[in-house]
Amino acid sequence: MSVIVWSAVVSLAAWLWLLLAQGFFWRTDVRLPPPAHDGPPPLPNSGDWPAVCVVVPARDEAGVLPRSLPTLLAQDYPGRAEVFLINDGSTDGTGDLARELARGGGLPLTVASPGEPPAGWTGKLWAVRHGIGLARARAPEYLLLTDADIAHAPDSLRRLVASAHAGGFDLVSQMARLRVESVWERLVVPAFVYFFAQLYPFRRIGRRGSRTAAAAGGCVLLRAGTAERARVPDAIRQAVIDDVALARAVKGGGGHIWLGLAEGVDSVRPYPRLHDLWRMVSRSAYAQLRHNPLLLLGTVAGLVLVYLVPPVALVAGLAAGSAAGALAGGLAWLMMTGTYVPMLRYYRQPLWLAPLLPLTAFLYLLMTVDSAVQHYRGRGAAWKGRTYARPDAVPDEG
Known part of the structure; x- marks a missing residue:
């Protein structure tokens, strides 16, 4: 004994x-940050709101797109905003479905295809690179990188931009609320976020001078200038855990980042089985x-x-x-x-x-x-028909 x-x-x-x-880490009150006392003033007038381009990488997402894409197109944003959906080699009609959904009105939508990723790139980051390249022609101040399975409340973009501006953040990310309906989702999903927060305490992420850096890839608002200075996504092109790698690239370059739990940003992707x-x-x-x-x-x-x-x-x-x-x-x-x-x-x-x-x-x-x-069987990280046998690892937390 x-x-x-x-x-x-x-x-x-x-x-x-x-x-x-x-x-x-166990507290759940880290939400979109309030305005900083010494930060820039709020954005009260529609003419003051910066331009935003939304980049959505999508590969075989026809099953979730009807519940997610319309919420992006319906954003109540006072400034100029448009959506770029990057169809990453889908075989289920994702691109055509996106164009059909856009006929209902809302923000302008561009559907583009980047082609197969070259050696050394993950498919998602290759699609993100293509989307950012298209967005640069619009000269946006911010980029919203969001996954194809994420549904946004009508004021989501407005709140993200206001928080980034008022808090002086180069990157603002929200951990989307994952679906919790099946028995296995109830048992596993909340623990997934709990373990993530234990590894990357949200309070430390937003603290200047702290080395802790992380983001949630489903919802990342990023200053376009910061992305260019940090060479994103080229600098992290092999990263399988791309959201953490992105945050570290931004923070390592002197950027101020923030991560918290979401309200009004939800994943609609089901995980009904333990498998x-x-x-x-x-x-x-x-x-x-x-x-x-x-x-x-x-x-x-x-x-x-x-x-x-x-x-x-x-x-x-x-x-x-x-x-x-x-x-x-x-x-x-x-x-x-x-x-x-x-x-x-x-x-x-x-x-x-x-x-x-x-x-x-x-x-x-x-x-x-x-x-x-x-990994040792040579299968590595497999996702939607692609296998990354030896993906670059995210650096140590330090």
């Missing part, structure tokens, strides 16, 4: 540190670890210690009559559960899911190991 006791004590210490010293969620996570998990076996071992050990030891220690301690093991394990599990509650509330899910976080963490552990196995 001494091993269980000491493991539980170390796990409890880890949770105390996570609770108090990891940027309050769908498994593929979403495993396709890039080992890239996040830089394809390093030592980092993989450390990650597995960390997940076991932080998430699996507490319930095991509680049960084993009670069974063996070890008050110390049961107490340390129970307190660690209680802290884990408590920090997960705000995310479940944000996703409007029942709170009885919170104690099940160790089970979800175990699933993520298996997904990460599977990601490494697929």
Whole structure:
């Protein structure tokens, strides 16, 4: 029992540190930033609003486009704005469907095709590059990079631009609210955002001088001038985890960035089966670890210690009559559960899911190991018919 006791004590210490010293990652109140006291004034008049070009990379998205693209075309934006949908080799009629949806009116839509990506480029970033190239002819001040499965509230673009302007941000990103309807989505999706925030605490991302940088690729508002100075997307052309790579490129060049949870920015893509969620996570998990076996071992050990030891220690301690093991394990599990509650509330899910976080963490552990196995089998990161066997990894968090 001494091993269980000491493991539980170390796990409890880890949770105390996570609770108090990891940027309050568990809080969900980081939303679009209010105007800075010393920043530029708001934009009250329609003539003052900067021009924006929206770039939407799309590959075989006919299933979700009717629920997402009309929300972009219907944006209530006081300034000049237009949408560029980049049809990345779709075989399901995505381009024709987009043109049909645009007949309903709204913002101008251009549908273009970039051709197959050359060696060294991921398909999405090649499409984004083509879209940014088309947008430059319109001389926009901002670019909105958003995925084809993201639906926006009518005031989404207005709020993004106002927040970027008032806060002096070069990049403003919102973590879109993912769909949570099936049993597996309820179990896995809120934890996905919870783990992301634990790795990249939102409060640190928006702090000047902090080295923490991340974005959510579904919704990124980026100053066009900043993109050009940071050589985006050329500088990150091989990145599978392109949103984090983008944020690091911008912040590394001296840009001020912000990331928070979204209101009115929602993913409409369904992940009804565990297989769908498994593929979403495993396709890039080992890239996040830089394809390093030592980092993989450390990650597995960390997940076991932080998430699996507490319930095991509680049960084993009670069974063996070890008050110390049961107490340390129970307190660690209680802290884990408590920090997960705000995310479940944000996703409007029942709170009885919170104690099940160790089970979800175990699933993520298996997904990460599977990601490494697929990499060494030569399959790498596979997505919609393309496989990136050895994608560039995102640099260390530092």
